[in-house]
Amino acid sequence: MNLAIQPERPKPNSASKAKAIIETRDFSFAYGPTQALFDISMDIHKKEVTALIGPSGCGKSTFLRCFNRMNDLIDNTRILSGQIKISGIDIYKRDVDVIELRKHVGMVFQKSNPFPKSIYDNIAYGLRIQGIKRKSELDEVVERCLRGAALWDEVKDRLGDSALGMSGGQQQRLCIARALAVKPKIILMDEPCSALDPVATAKVEELIHGLKTDYTIVIVTHNMQQAARLSDRTAFFYLGKLIEYGPTEQIFMNPENPKTEAYVSGRFG
Amino acid sequence: MQRYFHDELQELRNKLTLLGEKSNDAARLSVESLLEGDLEMVDRVLALDDAIDELEKEIGHACMRYISLRSPVSTDARLILVALKASHDFERVGDEAHTIARKARDILIREGRLSEPLKFKEMSRLSSNLLNDAITCFVEEDIEKAEAVIKMDQEIDALNKHHYEILTAETMQKQLSDASRFDAVLISKSIERIGDHAKNLAKEVIYLLKGN
Amino acid sequence: MAKPKLHRFAIRSSRKKTIEVIVANLFRLMTYCVILAAAYLFFDITANGSKAVFQGKAPFINIQFLTEKPQTLHVFEPLEPYNEIQKRRTQILQLQSKRKALGSNDTEQRTEYSEQIDNLQAEIERWDAQRKAERLKYSDDAYRALDHTPDLSMFKHQTYAYSGGGIGPAIIGTCLLVLGSIAIALSLGLLCAIYLSEYSRPGKTLQAIRLSILNLSGVPSIVFGLFGFGMFVHFFGWGVSIIAGWFTLAIMALPVIIAASEESMRAIPRGFREGSLALGASKWTSIRTNVLPYALPGILTSSIMGIARVAGETAPIMFTAAYALRDQLPWEGLEQPTDFFFQGVMALPYHIYVVSSKIPQNEYTRDMQYGTAFVFLFIVGFFALSSILLRIHVRSKYKW
Numbered sequence: 079m080n081l082a083i084q085p086e087r088p089k090p091n092s093a094s095k096a097k098a099i100i101e102t103r104d105f106s107f108a109y110g111p112t113q114a115l116f117d118i119s120m121d122i123h124k125k126e127v128t129a130l131i132g133p134s135g136c137g138k139s140t141f142l143r144c145f146n147r148m149n150d151l152i153d154n155t156r157i158l159s160g161q162i163k164i165s166g167i168d169i170y171k172r173d174v175d176v177i178e179l180r181k182h183v184g185m186v187f188q189k190s191n192p193f194p195k196s197i198y199d200n201i202a203y204g205l206r207i208q209g210i211k212r213k214s215e216l217d218e219v220v221e222r223c224l225r226g227a228a229l230w231d232e233v234k235d236r237l238g239d240s241a242l243g244m245s246g247g248q249q250q251r252l253c254i255a256r257a258l259a260v261k262p263k264i265i266l267m268d269e270p271c272s273a274l275d276p277v278a279t280a281k282v283e284e285l286i287h288g289l290k291t292d293y294t295i296v297i298v299t300h301n302m303q304q305a306a307r308l309s310d311r312t313a314f315f316y317l318g319k320l321i322e323y324g325p326t327e328q329i330f331m332n333p334e335n336p337k338t339e340a341y342v343s344g345r346f347g
Numbered sequence: 348m349q350r351y352f353h354d355e356l357q358e359l360r361n362k363l364t365l366l367g368e369k370s371n372d373a374a375r376l377s378v379e380s381l382l383e384g385d386l387e388m389v390d391r392v393l394a395l396d397d398a399i400d401e402l403e404k405e406i407g408h409a410c411m412r413y414i415s416l417r418s419p420v421s422t423d424a425r426l427i428l429v430a431l432k433a434s435h436d437f438e439r440v441g442d443e444a445h446t447i448a449r450k451a452r453d454i455l456i457r458e459g460r461l462s463e464p465l466k467f468k469e470m471s472r473l474s475s476n477l478l479n480d481a482i483t484c485f486v487e488e489d490i491e492k493a494e495a496v497i498k499m500d501q502e503i504d505a506l507n508k509h510h511y512e513i514l515t516a517e518t519m520q521k522q523l524s525d526a527s528r529f530d531a532v533l534i535s536k537s538i539e540r541i542g543d544h545a546k547n548l549a550k551e552v553i554y555l556l557k558g559n
Numbered sequence: 560m561a562k563p564k565l566h567r568f569a570i571r572s573s574r575k576k577t578i579e580v581i582v583a584n585l586f587r588l589m590t591y592c593v594i595l596a597a598a599y600l601f602f603d604i605t606a607n608g609s610k611a612v613f614q615g616k617a618p619f620i621n622i623q624f625l626t627e628k629p630q631t632l633h634v635f636e637p638l639e640p641y642n643e644i645q646k647r648r649t650q651i652l653q654l655q656s657k658r659k660a661l662g663s664n665d666t667e668q669r670t671e672y673s674e675q676i677d678n679l680q681a682e683i684e685r686w687d688a689q690r691k692a693e694r695l696k697y698s699d700d701a702y703r704a705l706d707h708t709p710d711l712s713m714f715k716h717q718t719y720a721y722s723g724g725g726i727g728p729a730i731i732g733t734c735l736l737v738l739g740s741i742a743i744a745l746s747l748g749l750l751c752a753i754y755l756s757e758y759s760r761p762g763k764t765l766q767a768i769r770l771s772i773l774n775l776s777g778v779p780s781i782v783f784g785l786f787g788f789g790m791f792v793h794f795f796g797w798g799v800s801i802i803a804g805w806f807t808l809a810i811m812a813l814p815v816i817i818a819a820s821e822e823s824m825r826a827i828p829r830g831f832r833e834g835s836l837a838l839g840a841s842k843w844t845s846i847r848t849n850v851l852p853y854a855l856p857g858i859l860t861s862s863i864m865g866i867a868r869v870a871g872e873t874a875p876i877m878f879t880a881a882y883a884l885r886d887q888l889p890w891e892g893l894e895q896p897t898d899f900f901f902q903g904v905m906a907l908p909y910h911i912y913v914v915s916s917k918i919p920q921n922e923y924t925r926d927m928q929y930g931t932a933f934v935f936l937f938i939v940g941f942f943a944l945s946s947i948l949l950r951i952h953v954r955s956k957y958k959w
Contacts, residue, residue, distance in 0.1 A: 187833060
């Protein structure tokens with residue numbers, strides 16, 4: 079019986095192959111001598127919000143940053159085993175152009191990091207570095223992205239102002255809008271609301287909820303309520319291992335693993 | 348700010364209203380079946396009760412889900428609590444309807460149509476109105492109506508008492524068999540219980556709106 | 560005496576507080592001493608230097624001093640005051656020696672001598688004023704251009720090397736050296752700093768490189784001078800030339816520039832880099848668009864300051880670029896354009912050195928020394944100020 083009150087319940091196993099946009103298989107990862115991720119296998123589904131939760135240092139951010147190879151910037155990182163496929167392509171193969179990958183997989187960071195330029199230039203940045211200079215095209219993209227990030231009405235009269243004059247929540251939404259400009263398929267968010275007040279957080283959450291009709295979103299969060307509110311699926315990480323992964327309802331209402339139970343109910347440690 | 352998950356609360360309200368209407372239907376139909384002597388209607392009531400049970404379970408799950416995933420507080424939390432209690436009340440109304448229908452079938456099979464002096468029709472109309480008002484005051488968030496419901500419940504209690512007196516009177520002993528009279532008392536008692544549930548519901552609405 | 564009752568938060572004296580006050584005031588005193596010393600330095604140079612640089616008449620700035628090349632000064636002193644002064648000086652010397660010979664009891668005699676000396680001094684001063692009013696000063700050019708020399712029966716003719724004319728070529732030379740070495744040092748230093756801070760992998764090697772760059776800044780300037788002499792002047796065969804001076808100064812300024820640039824770049828938040836990389840920027844694009852513009856103010860300021868400091872050094876250019884005296888300005892008498900780079904120039908610091916220590920001192924060299932120092936101070940100040948203005952300008956454009 080299909081219940082109207084439940085938004086489409088993701089079915090974990092049925093047709094998972096068809097819907098998976100990120101497929102991770104036995105992925106192990108290390109910073110120098112310390113292994114950070116242990117044999118992680120999980121599929122992230124198209125046009126869903128997937129939340130990664132877990133205590134600090136559990137590897138969830140590391141895992142997130144593997145999806146657009148942001149960890150390449152850190153020295154002495156290496157993949158011990160396994161692979162990550164995005165849209166069917168192993169992104170750690172030698173013939174992968176990281177720049178193309180990062181256009182496909184956008185990222186929003188914990189600390190909102192708008193460039194110290196005007197609002198307009200912030201959005202246009204991603205296009206300008208690709209060599210797109212035509213004003214009309216840029217104008218159109220800027221408007222589309224700002225509308226997409228529910229920011230247009232707030233800033234349309236001051237596109238030339240510095241982005242640093244915006245409030246924290248607006249800055250974070252600007253960063254999301256900026257990521258949209260390069261037309262990614264997947265957006266990674268590394269604790270996007272950790273520095274925001276509840277109202278700004280709510281706005282960003284609304285935005286994320288609205289974005290999932292067009293984008294696949296993977297979000298790392300320390301805030302369990304946020305994961306519960308926002309995500310369709312939740313993965314619980316502990317000490318670099320994936321403890322449990324499933325529909326958010328299952329993780330929060332009836333988790334299988336006692337560790338997950340302890341964590342989501344606040345009995346951890 | 349309206350959040351995207353607040354829609355779920357509205358859906359919960361809708362579902363609760365639907366449950367209320369269903370249970371009201373069941374209660375009304377069960378008494379009607381007795382008065383009309385319609386055995387088919389009895390079956391319909393029994394089927395309706397299953398649907399009501401199902402719906403109550405659903406509401407329970409939705410409440411549980413909302414508590415787990417949305418961490419409600421204040422009005423939202425009270426709504427969840429009220430939804431849980433009210434759905435339970437409605438489910439009990441359904442059960443009473445179920446009982447009435449079964450007793451009605453027994454009586455009909457045993458006696459055919461029931462004779463006049465019993466005021467089941469009026470009683471059923473009252474309880475149905477009461478239940479309706481209770482649902483309306485929940486939907487419209489109307490405290491005054493809720494308070495009226497609480498008062499009106501006394502009329503049903505009076506009718507119930509009246510039935511007791513009639514059914515235990517000597518004249519009645521000749522017209523009806525003991526079993527049927529006993530069933531009739533139980534039916535009356537069930538209708539009275541439905542009124543009580545309506546009263547409970549009104550109290551819950553007051554709690555929901557006032558918060559104490 | 561009735562002691563008022565102290566409440567909980569009342570001020571009570573204690574040893575700790577006394578020490579606190581003493582320490583704070585000690586710091587204050589020391590700071591004032593430093594400020595005083597600096598103020599005195601600036602005041603002295605400005606006060607004495609402005610005598611040479613400014614004048615009482617119309618343009619108020621001594622154009623000759625700023626534009627002409629150094630020349631021999633010809634002075635014609637009026638004979639009468641000159642002789643009178645010499646005579647009195649001899650008398651004073653005699654009196655002084657007499658006074659010295661006196662026993663400790665002859666106080667009367669002593670005071671008499673002293674009075675006489677004082678009188679003579681006063682007379683000398685009077686004659687001196689007359690001498691200054693009547694004497695004639697000509698720089699070499701002006702002297703040669705004279706139709707007839709002053710009557711030598713009324714004047715005594717004396718010449719003083721380097722004391723006439725001006726410091727024009729030295730100013731131009733210094734500006735050229737500073738600008739050129741800024742260009743070279745900035746480009747070299749910036750490239751180096753970008754590589755070190757953005758591209759290189761941290762490790763032992765990088766530590767070693769950093770340490771050696773740091774050590775380079777501790778090397779005495781004379782060593783750089785000798786290095787430049789060996790490397791550029793001899794090995795490359797550039798001779799004593801501007802370009803050798805540029806490279807020597809640039810290399811000397813490099814450690815400061817690299818350290819400062821690296822520091823500025825490291826101060827740029829990681830988020831800018833990550834943000835642009837995550838949008839699909841290549842590493843160089845992200846550095847070019849999101850690191851350099853914001854680091855530039857800091858880099859420019861500290862670099863120009865560094866160069867301005869180095870430009871004040873005498874030792875590095877002494878062997879590589881500076882001439883004590885050069886008649887031609889750098890753009891005069893070039894056979895081919897490249898010769899411009901391969902000629903020596905005069906430079907202010909070296910000029911100060913020459914005027915102060917290589918020629919006999921007299922009352923006329925003093926003006927030259929202070930004047931040069933003042934102008935030099937002004938030029939260095941100008942560079943520092945322009946770097947600060949530049950920073951303010953760039954900062955207002957890129958602010959975070």
